Amino acid sequence: MEDTDKVYDVVIVGSGMGGLACAYILATEGYSVVVLEKNNQIGGNLQIFSRDKTVFDTGVHYIGGLDPGQNTYKLFKYFGILEDLKLIRMDEMGFDRLRFFKDGKTYNYGMGYDNFRKVLYEDFPNDHPAIDKYCDLMTQVCDEFPIYRLIDKPIDYMKSYYLNRTAKQVISEITDNQLLREVFAGTNMLYAGNHHTPFYVHALVINSYIESSYRCIDGGSQIAKLMSKRIRKFGGDIWKRAEAVSANYEGEEVCSVNLEDGRVVKGRKFIANMHPKSAIQLFGPSHFRKAYVNRITGLKNSISSFCLYVVFKEKSFPYMNYNLYQFNTKWDMWDFPNYKEEEWPGQGYMLSTPATSRSTEWADGAAFMAYMRYEAVEKFVNSYNTVTKPASRGEAYEAFKKECSEKLLDTIEQDFPDFRSKIKSYHASTPLTFRDYIGNDDGSMYGLDKDANDPLKTFINPRMKVPNLYLTGANINMHGILGVSVNALLTCFEIVDRKKLMEKINAA
Numbered sequence: 001m002e003d004t005d006k007v008y009d010v011v012i013v014g015s016g017m018g019g020l021a022c023a024y025i026l027a028t029e030g031y032s033v034v035v036l037e038k039n040n041q042i043g044g045n046l047q048i049f050s051r052d053k054t055v056f057d058t059g060v061h062y063i064g065g066l067d068p069g070q071n072t073y074k075l076f077k078y079f080g081i082l083e084d085l086k087l088i089r090m091d092e093m094g095f096d097r098l099r100f101f102k103d104g105k106t107y108n109y110g111m112g113y114d115n116f117r118k119v120l121y122e123d124f125p126n127d128h129p130a131i132d133k134y135c136d137l138m139t140q141v142c143d144e145f146p147i148y149r150l151i152d153k154p155i156d157y158m159k160s161y162y163l164n165r166t167a168k169q170v171i172s173e174i175t176d177n178q179l180l181r182e183v184f185a186g187t188n189m190l191y192a193g194n195h196h197t198p199f200y201v202h203a204l205v206i207n208s209y210i211e212s213s214y215r216c217i218d219g220g221s222q223i224a225k226l227m228s229k230r231i232r233k234f235g236g237d238i239w240k241r242a243e244a245v246s247a248n249y250e251g252e253e254v255c256s257v258n259l260e261d262g263r264v265v266k267g268r269k270f271i272a273n274m275h276p277k278s279a280i281q282l283f284g285p286s287h288f289r290k291a292y293v294n295r296i297t298g299l300k301n302s303i304s305s306f307c308l309y310v311v312f313k314e315k316s317f318p319y320m321n322y323n324l325y326q327f328n329t330k331w332d333m334w335d336f337p338n339y340k341e342e343e344w345p346g347q348g349y350m351l352s353t354p355a356t357s358r359s360t361e362w363a364d365g366a367a368f369m370a371y372m373r374y375e376a377v378e379k380f381v382n383s384y385n386t387v388t389k390p391a392s393r394g395e396a397y398e399a400f401k402k403e404c405s406e407k408l409l410d411t412i413e414q415d416f417p418d419f420r421s422k423i424k425s426y427h428a429s430t431p432l433t434f435r436d437y438i439g440n441d442d443g444s445m446y447g448l449d450k451d452a453n454d455p456l457k458t459f460i461n462p463r464m465k466v467p468n469l470y471l472t473g474a475n476i477n478m479h480g481i482l483g484v485s486v487n488a489l490l491t492c493f494e495i496v497d498r499k500k501l502m503e504k505i506n507a508a
Helices: 017-028 071-079 113-123 128-143 167-174 178-184 199-211 221-233 276-283 290-297 333-338 374-380 395-415 431-438 480-492 498-507
Strands: 007-013 033-036 048-051 054-057 087-089 096-100 106-109 213-216 237-239 244-250 253-259 264-273 304-312 323-327 348-352 365-372 423-429 469-472
Touching: 007 017, 007 253, 017 033, 017 071, 017 221, 017 264, 017 469, 017 480, 033 264, 054 304, 054 365, 071 221, 071 480, 071 498, 096 178, 106 113, 113 128, 113 178, 113 199, 128 167, 128 178, 128 199, 167 178, 167 199, 199 480, 221 237, 244 264, 244 276, 264 276, 276 290, 276 469, 304 395, 304 431, 348 395, 365 374, 365 395, 374 395, 374 431, 395 423, 469 480, 480 498
Parallel strands: 007 033, 007 264, 033 237, 096 323, 264 469
Antiparallel strands: 048 054, 087 213, 096 106, 244 253, 253 264, 304 365, 304 423, 323 348, 348 365
8 A cells, every 4th residue: 555654764766677676675674665666567678568469578688697606697696586587598609699781691699708709719710819808808897897796896997998998999909800890899789889888888788698698588577576576575665657756855855756646755765766867857956066967967878779579470480599680781880870861770680589488489579679869759759658648649650650660671671581471560669669668868778878088977976966865777887687786786885784785695
């Protein structure tokens, strides 16, 4: 029962993985916690949806680091959800596959660094030293971020040589083989890699998938559901359809937030699981120093995506226990976010077939993702549509989605002839969809745009410039399941004993 008279120790606004992780940590430490979610489904990018009885993930296509002893494994073990997750281990000899239109060959990422090396050795027999150097650098850079390894040790960012080096620079220095460079960079759609993306971002994201990669069977929402059960077990509350619209203060501290339906939620501490810009707007720009507001609002977001979700006719398309990154251009791999509008989506796409409990042989559906800048949908920005606030964006928007879907299907049929004949139905999402459900002002899927020329600019302190207000989520440091879980630790370190918490996680 929702109790608006209760004063919670911690009020968390937003139920993405970062908010749920904070709620679990604090609830197990004895704090009274409530999570407020504006949508009907908790989980942020863990949300799923169903079309023609086919389940699609909105953001979690696979999870890295889930083998025993690895970082995500340890965190999920600590959260108490690991044993109940329905997972499938992806193809060990090619969990990610890259296909280049210019030579038609497929290049595989093997799972585990031994397999990763082995597979690439075969494709690049004259480049073994470069492959070894790349693998060694990946693990070396990850070791420079102790919290990523779940080690309780201070980080001296300025000592990291690779903090100011772009991924493109480092990979170019490893090898002169242009094709091998493109293979190393081929999965940068996982973090919207571009010309100024730091190498540490590349390493932290890609390393966990190389270590091990899994898919959630029947969707990633099971993570959010299991987390919510654990949170409630320890006395935490979760309110859905509870959109926070403004905050109230006593002196310099937040004392409550106002919900859209008129309810007021009281608390002693507040965590904003959202973009820092959105947090400033929610809690009132006047309560922050102007320099801080200017700094946060001046940060640039990474690009968004157009997603096409295809439902297949029965037994018409095989289940692929790997992700395919298809490239149909001779462009620089780091230049994809700068695509020309008239050539969209010619740069390529990512293809993933969701794992289901119904079959391991045939796919029920497929998700295709291609970069899309927010300006492509700017003419529709005044429209809004979610399950909790259903509305029509108009015929022009539907025509735009159909046009983009058909363009993408034309590209797909170059790679999968007669693909349209296998389709039962298709559905699409745009940057506006991600904006409305996730809450970023421009639908960014990958958090803040990291820049090696000013790397510390996008390291966001979880302690905001209001004494009892904190941030968590994808924009503290890194995005993704692992990234936001680690960010939740950084947030909770501001409230609980850091050393004891890390001991509990590593002992789990």
